[in-house]
Amino acid sequence: MLSxxxxxxxxxDGGLSGRVVTTSCTPGSYHTTTTTCAVCPxxxxxxxxxxxxxxxxxxxxxxxxxSTSCIVTAAGYYTNQxxxxxxxxxxxxxxxxxxxSTSCIGTPAGYYTNQVGSTKAIACSPGYxxxxxxSTSCxxxxxxxxxxxxxxxxxxxxxxxxxxxxxAAPKATPCSPxxxxxxxxxxxxxxAPKGRWQSMYGQAVVCATCCGWSAPLVNNNIxxxxxxxxxxxxxxxxxxxxxxxxxxxxxxxTCVQAANGACPAGNFTG
Numbered sequence: 001m002l003s004x005x006x007x008x009x010x011x012x013d014g015g016l017s018g019r020v021v022t023t024s025c026t027p028g029s030y031h032t033t034t035t036t037c038a039v040c041p042x043x044x045x046x047x048x049x050x051x052x053x054x055x056x057x058x059x060x061x062x063x064x065x066x067s068t069s070c071i072v073t074a075a076g077y078y079t080n081q082x083x084x085x086x087x088x089x090x091x092x093x094x095x096x097x098x099x100x101s102t103s104c105i106g107t108p109a110g111y112y113t114n115q116v117g118s119t120k121a122i123a124c125s126p127g128y129x130x131x132x133x134x135s136t137s138c139x140x141x142x143x144x145x146x147x148x149x150x151x152x153x154x155x156x157x158x159x160x161x162x163x164x165x166x167x168a169a170p171k172a173t174p175c176s177p178x179x180x181x182x183x184x185x186x187x188x189x190x191x192a193p194k195g196r197w198q199s200m201y202g203q204a205v206v207c208a209t210c211c212g213w214s215a216p217l218v219n220n221n222i223x224x225x226x227x228x229x230x231x232x233x234x235x236x237x238x239x240x241x242x243x244x245x246x247x248x249x250x251x252x253x254t255c256v257q258a259a260n261g262a263c264p265a266g267n268f269t270g
Contacts (some may be wrong), residue, residue, distance in 0.1 A: 025051050028066035043083035045069045055083040059100040074102045076117035089117040093134040106134040110151035123151040126170035140168040144185040157185040160204035174202030178220035197221035 025037035027048035032038045036262035040046035044053045056062050058072035063071075073079055077087040078101040090096050090104035093120040097105075101144055103173050107113055111121035112135040124130050125137035131150040141147055147171040160234035161180065162172035165187045175181050175189035182190075191197050196206040197215040199222050207224070209217070215221045236258045 024048070027068045042067075043085045057082060058084070058132050061085060061087055075099055075101075075119040077101070078103055090137045091116055092118075095119060095121050096224075107235040109133055109135075109153040111135070112137055118214075125150060126152075127168035128176055129153060129155050142167055143187040146170060146172050160184055161202040162186075163188055177201060177222045180204060180206045191220040192222075193219060194221075195222050201222050 008186070009130045023031075023035050023037065025031055025048045027045070028040050028046055029037040029050035029051040030040055030046040041052055041061055044055050045062060045067055046053050048066055057079050058080065058081075060070040060072050061079050062069075063085050072194050073087050075094055075098060075110060076090055078090065079087055079097060080102045082265045093112070093113055094104035094106050095113050096103075097119050105121075107121040109131055110129070112130055113121055114136050116258055124147075126148050127146065128138035128140055129147050130138045131153050139155075140162070141155040141167050144163070145157055146259075147154075147156055148171050156172075158181075162174050162181055163181055163186045164172055168230045171178075175198075179189040179191050180186070180198050182204050190206070194216075195215050196208055198206050204269050209224050
């Protein structure tokens with residue numbers, strides 16, 4: 001549609017002198033000829049002064065006609081071509097924190113976005129992880145594994161002496177006194193068997209007793225007993241009960257304090 005024009009002052013001879021007369025366009029319109037103006041199309045800006053129509057640059061847009069400027073894209077949105085008439089929202093798995101953008105940023109490993117038009121990536125919570133980029137969710141840890149910090153890219157296996165028996169665990173649980181776990185990535189702890197014991201949390205071994213000490217013949221023992229006036233049964237390092245001092249106890253070769261300190265002096269790793 002042609003717009004109204006403002007004619008420049010005409011020469012006194014009515015233009016008979018042969019001079020070219022150029023009209024000025026109103027803001028929001030542009031020259032189609034030297035004497036004709038048209039409404040500025042969507043996706044463009046027309047200041048009216050230059051008489052030209054300018055396509056909106058990438059990172060901006062204009063949905064309306066008859067406009068004098070383009071609109072900068074908001075955070076979470078972008079345009080990547082000239083002459084855009086509408087913005088494009090960042091898809092899930094991406095985000096854009098800045099205005100005037102020509103693209104979106106894929107989420108890094110350990111992060112995600114699950115809504116379009118996101119302005120920031122969301123870190124995976126403890127108990128969850130995400131090894132891939134451009135993700136829309138995080139993965140819950142399985143039993144035997146955990147993550148204890150935000151933005152984790154991998155699950156952490158439980159160390160010996162620890163376990164998890166639930167999904168999405170934010171930390172590993174230590175084995176209680178009277179129990180132990182010798183292996184990694186486990187979902188439970190073993191109870192100390194008869195004649196063995198463990199007094200500390202988070203231990204990978206169970207303790208047996210040396211001569212002069214005993215552990216009760218029940219499961220899940222927490223402490224040994226010092227045999228006063230008697231000795232344990234003669235089986236080397238069995239520690240399965242105190243009897244008359246008349247019986248000789250033979251020390252087992254392994255009857256020394258454990259290197260990791262899990263079993264105190266007078267006991268050994270059984």
